[in-house]
Amino acid sequence: MNSTEEKMSEKTLDAELVNQAKQGKMKAFELLVNRYQQKVANVIAKFVKDRHEIQDVAQEVFIKVYRALPNFRGESSFYTWIYRIAVNTSKNHLVSKSRRIQNAPVEFEEAENFSSNEDHRNLDTPDAVYARGELEQTMSKAISTLPEDLKTAIVLREVDGMSYEEIAEKMDCPIGTVRSRIFRARDAIDQAMRPLLQDESMRKQNVR
Amino acid sequence: MSDKSNQNISELMDGELSRDCSKFLLKRMQSDSELRSSWNTYHMLRSCLQKEHDAPLIQNLGIAVLAKIGENDHQEATAVKNTNRWLKGLTGSAIAASVALFAVFSFNNMNQIDQDVNHPNFAKTSKQLINPPNATVVRVEQPVRYSRFPSLTPQVQEYINESNNQPMIPVYYNTDYINNLIIKARTQNTQNQVEE
Numbered sequence: 001m002n003s004t005e006e007k008m009s010e011k012t013l014d015a016e017l018v019n020q021a022k023q024g025k026m027k028a029f030e031l032l033v034n035r036y037q038q039k040v041a042n043v044i045a046k047f048v049k050d051r052h053e054i055q056d057v058a059q060e061v062f063i064k065v066y067r068a069l070p071n072f073r074g075e076s077s078f079y080t081w082i083y084r085i086a087v088n089t090s091k092n093h094l095v096s097k098s099r100r101i102q103n104a105p106v107e108f109e110e111a112e113n114f115s116s117n118e119d120h121r122n123l124d125t126p127d128a129v130y131a132r133g134e135l136e137q138t139m140s141k142a143i144s145t146l147p148e149d150l151k152t153a154i155v156l157r158e159v160d161g162m163s164y165e166e167i168a169e170k171m172d173c174p175i176g177t178v179r180s181r182i183f184r185a186r187d188a189i190d191q192a193m194r195p196l197l198q199d200e201s202m203r204k205q206n207v208r
Numbered sequence: 209m210s211d212k213s214n215q216n217i218s219e220l221m222d223g224e225l226s227r228d229c230s231k232f233l234l235k236r237m238q239s240d241s242e243l244r245s246s247w248n249t250y251h252m253l254r255s256c257l258q259k260e261h262d263a264p265l266i267q268n269l270g271i272a273v274l275a276k277i278g279e280n281d282h283q284e285a286t287a288v289k290n291t292n293r294w295l296k297g298l299t300g301s302a303i304a305a306s307v308a309l310f311a312v313f314s315f316n317n318m319n320q321i322d323q324d325v326n327h328p329n330f331a332k333t334s335k336q337l338i339n340p341p342n343a344t345v346v347r348v349e350q351p352v353r354y355s356r357f358p359s360l361t362p363q364v365q366e367y368i369n370e371s372n373n374q375p376m377i378p379v380y381y382n383t384d385y386i387n388n389l390i391i392k393a394r395t396q397n398t399q400n401q402v403e404e
Contacts, residue, residue, distance in 0.1 A: 008230035010223035027238035030270035038255030045263035
């Protein structure tokens, strides 16, 4: 790509997706959700310890985001905005949950068997735990088997948040090479994950 | 789906694709599930690398969120539809009730009109005759006159009236005719005054 061409920054990309979502283009909102799902989950995990509940709260956060989209004026970044919504939703979730637990009748014998709240929280089905564990394992394995130059490029980009130019400088290679390495790393992971994701998709459809 | 498209997606999510290409690609992605799948997996890789220890790996939450929004919208639409149906029924009943009420009042009014026709108002005095009540025919009850003795005192006239046993003979006038007469008389008086 010609380097003189004006690029669409990540912030502009978010703004574009938000605008399209505001116009009722639901697929644009889907892209936006998948773009920020993990960041939102990381925020929720600071408040909510049950991994199963984190996904539910994350879903609630994005539904609130969708409902509030017409009020988003773009004065702050999209992530700053959804970060606030995620924090508020997590706190509200904890408050309503504590009310539910307080109101729930618990037998004394049953209560004595709770070694900690963690036991009470762990509501994941074994199937879900296994599927999620398998996804994470496959992903980690695929990353570890990447060639070293691809792995370095993708880690510098995703973990350290460096721009292509900075990575090119760091790895002492042309920016086009960085572009290619990052894409090849992602593509390799995509190829490794596809069969598993297809199975996961089939499993979800069967459950429905 | 080409490698070029996937490479463009990779650059798009990093903010490294040109503005025009980005807009075009975003449009394409919304109608191409394969491209969206690549977008999702690339973000899943990002999620895996950025994931904090306590958080689970979230993947493709977008589909679940859209399904939930659709479900909520459907429920809201159904609720609104039910409310509308209820309101529609209520409105129908209200209209029917209004029509029935109107019909009852109209019937009563029609009876009143009939009563008016059957029992017309009558003018009782000559003054009422000049400004008659709402009637096409007026009846003026004429007291017996004793014009032969105009010089009698009012007390004597009153005594004679009270002791008179003759029935009062009503006289009927057509109000239009009377009105015309009054107008003619006035016009004639005015002309006479002018001539004088």
